[in-house]
Amino acid sequence: GQNIDQPTEMTATEGAIVQINCTYQTSGFNGLFWYQQHAGEAPTFLSYNVLDGLEEKGRFSSFLSRSKGYSYLLLKELQMKDSASYLCAVNSGGYQKVTFGTGTKLQVIP
Amino acid sequence: KAGVTQTPRYLIKTRGQQVTLSCSPISGHRSVSWYQQTPGQGLQFLFEYFSETQRNKGNFPGRFSGRQFSNSRSEMNVSTLELGDSALYLCASTLAGSSYEQYFGPGTRLTVT
Numbered sequence: 001g002q003n004i005d006q007p008t009e010m011t012a013t014e015g016a017i018v019q020i021n022c023t024y025q026t027s028g029f030n031g032l033f034w035y036q037q038h039a040g041e042a043p044t045f046l047s048y049n050v051l052d053g054l055e056e057k058g059r060f061s062s063f064l065s066r067s068k069g070y071s072y073l074l075l076k077e078l079q080m081k082d083s084a085s086y087l088c089a090v091n092s093g094g095y096q097k098v099t100f101g102t103g104t105k106l107q108v109i110p
Numbered sequence: 111k112a113g114v115t116q117t118p119r120y121l122i123k124t125r126g127q128q129v130t131l132s133c134s135p136i137s138g139h140r141s142v143s144w145y146q147q148t149p150g151q152g153l154q155f156l157f158e159y160f161s162e163t164q165r166n167k168g169n170f171p172g173r174f175s176g177r178q179f180s181n182s183r184s185e186m187n188v189s190t191l192e193l194g195d196s197a198l199y200l201c202a203s204t205l206a207g208s209s210y211e212q213y214f215g216p217g218t219r220l221t222v223t
Contacts (some may be wrong), residue, residue: 030210031210033210033212041216042200042214042215042216042217043153043200043214044214045211045212045213048210048211087152087153089153091210097155097158097166097168098143098155098212099155100145100152100153100154100155101152102151102152103152103153
């Protein structure tokens with residue numbers, strides 16, 4: 001079966017750093033996505049990790065440890081517009097079979 | 111380049127009816143995936159099509175079906191609608207090949223009464 005866990009909600013302060021964790025147990029693994037979804041909008045792609053390690057993209061970084069079934073998304077210099085749900089998803093099928101976690105709702109406060 | 115488009119954006123149906131949703135991927139994208147999103151379950155994978163063939167299928171009953179046309183446009187159909195089918199239905203397109211990034215459409219909000 002497929003199981004992806006991430007915290008339901010988090011709150012952080014504007015300008016701070018926040019780390020959103022994701023653990024997964026899936027049958028098969030091709031890579032791990034992070035998506036951002038603002039309320040009422042479609043998810044937008046943030047990152048895709050295939051190999052272990054940290055990938056940095058501006059204020060956003062994503063880390064993957066395949067042996068531990070663990071990933072995190074790191075958001076630096078938080079801005080109010082970062083308030084959104086962050087979805088962890090695993091690509092596990094022979095092709096494009098993607099299983100999403102239920103998402104972490106991040107609230108950035110002044 | 112135009113994004114992923116979905117029609118209709120909103121739909122209200124009654125139990126027992128059937129519904130067809132449409133998705134037009136980004137030009138050149140050949141893979142289309144469908145998801146159901148509900149507050150309780152999050153995003154759940156329905157199926158994925160590539161070159162008119164269903165390559166992957168999620169754990170949904172046979173009432174949920176789909177197809178893809180030669181121009182990569184895709185439709186999904188839900189028959190014998192139930193109240194629990196009320197959800198946001200999202201489609202996502204992928205260039206395929208070595209690219210895995212999915213581009214999501216705005217979704218179709220289906221309400222079953």
